Each structure stands twice: as structure tokens, then as C-alpha cells.
Amino acid sequence: MGINRRQFLGSLGGVAAGLAMGDPFAESAQGVQQLSALIQKGGAGPPAEIALSMYQERSGMKIVMTPVPWEAQFEKTMVEFIGKSTTFDILSANHGWSGAMYRFFEDLEPYVRKYNVDGRPFPKNAWEAGKWKGRRIGLPFRLGVGALFYYRKDLYEKKKLSVPNTFEELVKNAEALTSPRDNIYGFGSQLGGDPNSFLDLQSWHLPYGGRILKDPDQEELAPFDPHGELMIKILKAWKQMLDRGWMPQGILTWGILDVLTAFQQGLIAQAMMFSPRVTLVEDPSKSKVAGKAGYALLFPKVPAKDSVGPRGDKGDGWNFGINQWIPDERKEAAFKAVQFMVGREAQLAAAIKAANGPSRIDVLEDPQFQKVYPAWKPLRDGLETFHSGVSVPEQPKISKVVSDRIANVLLGREKPEDAVKAAWKEMDGIMKEAKRG
Amino acid sequence: MKRTLLRTLLLYLALAAVVIGFLFPPAWMVVTSFKLGRDIVTWPPTFIFKPTLENWYWFYFSAEASAMAPQEGRRILREFLPNSLIVAVVTTALSMAVASLCAYAFARFNFRGKRPLAFAVLGTRMLPPIATVIPLFIFMNSLHLRDTLTGLILSYTALNLPLAIWMLWGFIKEVPPELEEAGLVDGCSRTGALIRILFPVIAPGLAATSVFSFLLAWNDFPIALFLVAHKAKTMPLAALGFYAEEGVYWGPMSVYGILYMVPTILFAVFVQRHIVKGLTLGALK
Numbered sequence: 001m002g003i004n005r006r007q008f009l010g011s012l013g014g015v016a017a018g019l020a021m022g023d024p025f026a027e028s029a030q031g032v033q034q035l036s037a038l039i040q041k042g043g044a045g046p047p048a049e050i051a052l053s054m055y056q057e058r059s060g061m062k063i064v065m066t067p068v069p070w071e072a073q074f075e076k077t078m079v080e081f082i083g084k085s086t087t088f089d090i091l092s093a094n095h096g097w098s099g100a101m102y103r104f105f106e107d108l109e110p111y112v113r114k115y116n117v118d119g120r121p122f123p124k125n126a127w128e129a130g131k132w133k134g135r136r137i138g139l140p141f142r143l144g145v146g147a148l149f150y151y152r153k154d155l156y157e158k159k160k161l162s163v164p165n166t167f168e169e170l171v172k173n174a175e176a177l178t179s180p181r182d183n184i185y186g187f188g189s190q191l192g193g194d195p196n197s198f199l200d201l202q203s204w205h206l207p208y209g210g211r212i213l214k215d216p217d218q219e220e221l222a223p224f225d226p227h228g229e230l231m232i233k234i235l236k237a238w239k240q241m242l243d244r245g246w247m248p249q250g251i252l253t254w255g256i257l258d259v260l261t262a263f264q265q266g267l268i269a270q271a272m273m274f275s276p277r278v279t280l281v282e283d284p285s286k287s288k289v290a291g292k293a294g295y296a297l298l299f300p301k302v303p304a305k306d307s308v309g310p311r312g313d314k315g316d317g318w319n320f321g322i323n324q325w326i327p328d329e330r331k332e333a334a335f336k337a338v339q340f341m342v343g344r345e346a347q348l349a350a351a352i353k354a355a356n357g358p359s360r361i362d363v364l365e366d367p368q369f370q371k372v373y374p375a376w377k378p379l380r381d382g383l384e385t386f387h388s389g390v391s392v393p394e395q396p397k398i399s400k401v402v403s404d405r406i407a408n409v410l411l412g413r414e415k416p417e418d419a420v421k422a423a424w425k426e427m428d429g430i431m432k433e434a435k436r437g
Numbered sequence: 438m439k440r441t442l443l444r445t446l447l448l449y450l451a452l453a454a455v456v457i458g459f460l461f462p463p464a465w466m467v468v469t470s471f472k473l474g475r476d477i478v479t480w481p482p483t484f485i486f487k488p489t490l491e492n493w494y495w496f497y498f499s500a501e502a503s504a505m506a507p508q509e510g511r512r513i514l515r516e517f518l519p520n521s522l523i524v525a526v527v528t529t530a531l532s533m534a535v536a537s538l539c540a541y542a543f544a545r546f547n548f549r550g551k552r553p554l555a556f557a558v559l560g561t562r563m564l565p566p567i568a569t570v571i572p573l574f575i576f577m578n579s580l581h582l583r584d585t586l587t588g589l590i591l592s593y594t595a596l597n598l599p600l601a602i603w604m605l606w607g608f609i610k611e612v613p614p615e616l617e618e619a620g621l622v623d624g625c626s627r628t629g630a631l632i633r634i635l636f637p638v639i640a641p642g643l644a645a646t647s648v649f650s651f652l653l654a655w656n657d658f659p660i661a662l663f664l665v666a667h668k669a670k671t672m673p674l675a676a677l678g679f680y681a682e683e684g685v686y687w688g689p690m691s692v693y694g695i696l697y698m699v700p701t702i703l704f705a706v707f708v709q710r711h712i713v714k715g716l717t718l719g720a721l722k
Contacts, residue, residue, distance in 0.1 A: 036666070041677060066667040069677045079663045083574045087584065087666045257685065261478060286474070 034062040035334055037090035038077060041067040043276075044092060044142045044318040047356030051141070051346035052090075055337050063090075063337065077101065084325045089334040092318045093138055095129050099393040102132035105321040109136040111335045121344070121360045125386040130319045132391075138319025139342045144275035144357030145297065145382035146314035146389075147203030148375060152177070152269040153294035155184075163296045166306060167204070167237040170270070170299075174246040177269035186246040188268030191238070191410060192254045194403035201402060202314050202389040203272055204234045207299040209309025212402075212427065218392050219435070221428050226308040228424050235409045235416035242410055252410055264289060272298055274316055275382070278375045279355035295375035297382050312387030317359070394434050401426045463698065470691035477687045492688035496696075513675045513693060521655060521672040522700060524586055528593040528654035529647050535594070536601035537643070541631060543602070544609035555606075562599035567659045569596075574663055584666040592664065593654040601646050608642030609635065644711030651704055672697050 037052060039045040045067045056063045066088070068076050077091055081104035093101050108130075111117075117139070119127045126140045151163070155177055164170035174186025190196035202212070210230040211222040241247045248267070251258075260277055262268045264287035284290040297313060320341055322334045340346055347363045350356035352372055357379070358364050364383070370376045390398055405423040408414035414422075469477055471488040496510035542548075543555055573592055574583070582588035612635060620630040636643065658673040665674060676697075679690035 038666075041680070064667055067678075068662075069680055071680075072662055072677070076663060079571060079574055082571060083578050085574075085578055085583070265478070 034064060035089045035330070035337060036064045036066065036087060037337075038073075038080070038088040039065050039067050039092060040073055040318075041069040043070055044356070046354040047142060047350035048092070048320070048341065050350045050354050050356075051341040052337065054346050054349060055340040058340070059336070061333060061337065074100075078104075080323070081325075086323065086326045088323055089326050089330050090320060090337060091323055092141070092320050095315070095317050095319070095388040096391050096395055098129070098132040098137060098319075098388075098391050099395065102135050102137050104324055105135070105137035106324040106331055107135040107137075108139065108321060108335065108338075111331075112136060112139075115335070115339060117339060121362050122342075123359075123361060123383040123386055125388075126315065126317060126359060126383060129315070129317060129386070129388050138321030139338050140317060140359035141320045141338075141341050141347075142276075142318040142357050143359045143383060143386070144316050145379055145386075146199065146274055146316040147272035147298050148275040148278070148378060148382070149296045149298045150263055150271045150273055150278075150281060151294050151296070152266075152289060152292055154292045155269050156294065163294075163300060165299050165301045166303065167233060167299075171237050171241055171246070174241050174270060175244065178246045180245070183267065185248050185268050186270060187241055188247060188251060188254070188259050188262050188271045189238070190254050190256055190259050191251050191406065192258070193252075193407060195396070195399040196255055197403045197406040198399040199314070199389075200272065201231065201234060201406060203298060205230060206312035206314050206387050206389065207297070208302050209307045209311060211309060211312075212390050212398065213392065213431070218390065219431070221424065221431050224421070224424050228420050230308055231420045231423075232416045235406065235420065238406075239409055239412075239416065252407065263287075263293075274357075275375060275379050276355045276357045278373060282374065295378055297378045300378070300381075311385050313382040313385045314389050315382065315386035317357070317388075392434070394430050397430050398427050401430070463694075466691045466694045469687055470695060472688065474688060492692045495689050496692050510689060510692075513672075513678075513696070517670050517672050517675045518696065520586060520669060524589050524593065524671055525651050525654040525700075527586075527590050528597065529650045531590065531594045532597040532601050532650040533643060533647055536598055536605050536646070537636070539598070539602045540605035540609050541635070543606045545614065555603075558599050558602055560599075561595075566596055566657070570659060570663045573660065577664055583664055584668045586669050588664055589661060589669060589671065590654075592660055593657060596660075597650045597653055601650055604646045604649070605639070605642060608639040608646075612638050641711045644708040648705065648708060652701070655701060 037048070039048045039052075049065055049067075052063045052065060055061070073092075074094075074097055077093070077097075078100070079085075080088055080091070081101065091105070093105065112119075122140050123143070126143050130136055130138050130140055149163070151173075156162070156173075159176050161173050161176060162169075164173055170187070177184060177186040189200050191200065204210075205212070205227075208230055210227050212227065214220045214222050238247075242249070242251070248262070254262075256273070259268070259271050259273055260280060263271045263273070264281060266288050278293075278295060281287050281293050282290050302311065320338045322331050322338065326334070342359060344360060344362055347356070347358045347360050348366060348369065351358040351363055351369050355373075358369065361380075361383075363369055364376060364380050373379075392398075401423050405414065405419040409416050409419045470492050471490070472483075472486055473489050473491065476483050476486045496514065539558075543551065577583045577588040577592070580588075582591065616638065617627075617630040617634050620634045621627070625633065656673060657671075658676075661669075661671050661674050665671070675693060676690070679686040679693065
């Protein structure tokens, strides 16, 4: 059985045409009775799933949720926006992404007015963190203190230590808690490079009043003296703890999960982590230190003589907003879903069932929440002094510059003074270039 | 005699070290899949532990994806795995069909602009695939092929073609044109000569090239991440489901890793004989 050239080419053409036109695997576009949400895998995702599922039950609106991990979420969201895709109606943005994404989110201010959304139940700074350059890009769904201080209460009692209020006190505690015989290090931090080291540096910098960019518009670099000088002191403290063996050597490769696992396993006696992780530290199936940990704000009472400005606590959070490329009727439907997500009922359920950091004060003060979340008090205090840190579109560049310099210092390649001065110069260049547009 | 024995012994020791180096990661993955969560992260690592089928059980019997579970295991088996198989197999077939014809044209015909065209084809391979993500996204979005297996197949085929064409061009060049000419003299059409004479001769080359095509489509992560929303998820994307902010779900992830490896191992075993032949074809004249 042979085939001639025409039959052969015809069959190839047929296959190609079938693939292109028939599109056997493609499905039809979504109807308006359905909304689609891009959510995070882990972190803010599971609480969002709970809140959106509740909304689905109440409204009858089908909601398709697509989770993506934190590491890929920024890029995935930006590609959706740049490609003017209408696949997702509801999207979330971390506070640090606001500057990069505000042009693509629908301005929710008209919807807030239309549906009388009350901003008073939310901490003022967090409510404001939903805005960028006059546009409301989202409503606050998840809030937390980026660097809540976690410490081993049992070891603190044994060594008669108290919660540190200064860098020096924290370093002293680290020395006292380090016990090579018991394989315990005094302190652990996510110093594995960009962006983690940058985030932790901001967490130490803000409580002392340190700023990298001037508040509130973040359009200019803060003056080197005192803000850069303060950063030098932080790097010296970190280097000292590393050189003396009060932090594990491998810490220069650590990320978020390493700090959590190390604290859960009892390898480090003090750490700072995002506040919702308290639940994971208190889970006995995952943690050897459940019931043995204490929680506080990082440097809760910085002495006035050491402060260089108003206190800030590095807050972290997620706003949920609406894709500006979708049709108006879908925008309306999506806003109702987002409004429900930040309502008291959904917030309480998400906080209790999925360790969400509630964005509402009335949920933070709810006895049901306080019962399951032992760190509610420092969390409540931290939200009063909530600060999003560097949130401009240039944030990734600044983060890289600072993280690289931190690594240089910790590896002994550069002195803290030289590294911070060089970082300041580079950041100045970045901000000036941004101004020139 | 003693020296030869020593040399052989050293050679075997070196080989054993290399083999252990290669086999240790998958072997550890298999062991991990039978451990409980607490045994997986214990330091120092435990070699003696109470084995469990919990991670495997989770794959078959996990309920709807819940807030605290990484993802539904059954969805991986019922959707992601078949999707990946379809995408990889169709991409390979399509790439081979198109590339073999292109390579044939380059190898057998002289036409104006042949060399620039050949280098232009290769030039597209110089781009890192991630650099093509945004244009591909916009292109597929406008064709309504986003989040479809067809969109993925076409994207991977486009990425596969340069390498496949150049590889096959080399294999076809090694075959004397007189073989096909003899077929033509005997009454065979050009297509007939291609199918009946040339393709069987370059079968090892086709097999080796198909392995590369299959692996690209099977392993691709970045393009799938951006092109897929929720309908056309492939196996590499499933890996993300085990890495959450709260921790890595090592146990189920190991089971997933094993399942992910099986089709590639089977495919490699199936074409192994041809690959070796294909890679050495033309090496000795």
C-alpha cells in the first residue's frame, strides 16, 4: 500500500489544519456566571480559598481558583497584565508589588464609594497600603508583621533572659542561648540572598525609625546619616553573630522555610518570621517546640536615644483586586466577591481555619481568634505601627543591591561601612534614574 | 597480572562511585516516599525507619484539594499526567514530521538563500526559551489557544524545530543520495523513497532526535507556567503544588517524582538501542 506525494502532503496539511482550526483540546471562554481567581499556593492562598468558597456557597457564583507559588506569582501576574489577558478576574498583590502593578489593577475607589465599603475596621496604615498613587488597587485581605520575634520561652526562663529591646541585647541573648553541645544556635535569619536578606534588614531597620526611602511617597533616598549609619550597626551585629558561631554557618543559604524548619526543630532559639507562621510553630505534628515558644515584636521598646525616627514594624500583607482588562459586568461581580473576602465573617473563618493574618481589627480582637493564635497581642500592636517598607517599582533593583552588599559583608569581602556607602550610592543612582523616567 | 588486577579494581571502584553518585538522588527519593513526615526532616537522617504507605495512599485517596493539603493527588494522575503525555507525544511526532521534511530539503536540494535560512532557523535556538514567554503568551492569547494543550504543543514544536532540523540534516547528509535514486529508478515516488528508504536508514537518528524533542516537551516548566491557567496543567507544574509557604511536602513530592520519572525511563529504554546508534552514526567512516 503506497501513498503518493499529494496524499502525503495532504495528510500533513490536514493534521496541521485540524490542530489549528479544530483545536480539539481548547475549551470555550468562561461565562459571566463564573469568576476566576489567581491565588497563591500556600501563604495567602488557603485562606483565600476558604473565603472564596464561602462566597461561592452564598452567591451561587462559581469561582475557579488557580494557585501559583509565591516564587512565580509576581511574574505570572505581570505576564497576565502585560498580555491584557482576561483569564483571571480576581488577583492579589503583595504590598511590595504595589508600585509595579498599580497601573494594571482596576481602581476600586469608585466601587468602594458605590458599595459604601467602610475602611474603619481595618488598621489605618493597612487600609492605606491598598492604595498607590491615588488608585485603590485592592482591599486588605491578609496582614501580618513581617518579622515577628519568635523565641524559646523555656530557654529564656532557664537562662533568665528577657525580650531584647536593642540589637545589643539580642546579640547578648544569642550568645547566652548558643549551646554547641545541645546543637542550639542563638539566632537564625533568612540571609540566603535576594530578596530575603533585604526583607530582614528592613525588619531590623524600621523599629529604630530607619528608612531606606523617605516617607510617605518613597520618591527619594533617605539621608545616609542617620539611616545608612543605622544599617552599618545592623550588619556589624549580624557579622558578629555569624563569626562567633551564634548563628549557623549555613545561614547564608537560608530562605523562609529554613528558618521555620530550624525553629520548629529546635536548632535556633531566636528567630524572626512572618506572624502567620506562629500556627506552624504551635503545631505539634510539625514542631518540636510547640508550647515552648514566646512571641513579641522585634525590639518592642527601642530606647529614645537610639531611635532615628518614628517606629515602624515591617508589615507584610496581601490586597485582593480586580483585573482592569475584564468587562465591566465581571468587574462588578468580582468586586462583590472581594468585598466579601474582607468582611468579618470570611476573615474570621480564614484566620481560624487557615492561619490567615486577619486584616480587620474586630477579628483580631475576637476571643475565638485569640484562643487559637497566641501571638495576637504583638500582632495587634504591630499593626498600629505597620510599615510596608520599600514598595516602589524599583524595589527589586534596590533589594538586589542591598542583598548583594549584605552577602559581601557576611562573607568578609567588604567592611560594613564600605558596603552600606556603596549600596547607598547605587540606590541613589536607581532612584535618580527612575525620576528621569 | 597483579597490576592488571589492581587497575581493574580501581576502575570498578571509580565506576561504582559514579553509579552511586547518579543513583543516590532517585534512590533517596524512593526511600523518602516510604517515610513519615517527621522521619524525612530528622537530622541526622535516618536510614532505619518504620516504612509507611501514607504518601502513596495520599495520591490515590486524597479528597478534594483542601486548604491545608498541597493539592489533590488524584488530579495529578487523572489530568496532569495524561496532559503531559499527550503534549510530549504529539509534540515529538509533530516535530519529527516537520523537522524531517525541512532537514530533507536542506540536505538534498540547493536553493537560493539556503545557508542564511538554515542559520536563521538555528538562530531562534540561541534565545533562551524564557525570553519568548511574553510574545508567545500574547500570540497564543490572541489565537485563543492559551491554557490549551494545542497551544502548548505548538509552542514546544516551534522551540524543538531548530535543534531537530539541524540534527536530522546531519543524519540525512550521511546517507548517499544514490540509495534514494535507486528507489526512484525502480518506480518509487520521491515521498515513497523518503518513507521506504531514507527514514528506515536514519531510524537511529530519528530516535535520538525524538528523545531530545520528547524531553523538552516533557520537562518544560517556564512556558507551561505562563501559558497555562487551570485547564491544561502538565506534570512540571504539579511540582509547584508541593512547595508551599508553610513547607515542602517531601513525602507526596517523592511519590510524584517517581511517577514523573517512569514515562521518561520507559521511553529511554524503548529507544535506547537506537539512541546509541544514532549518536555515533557518522562518527566512523
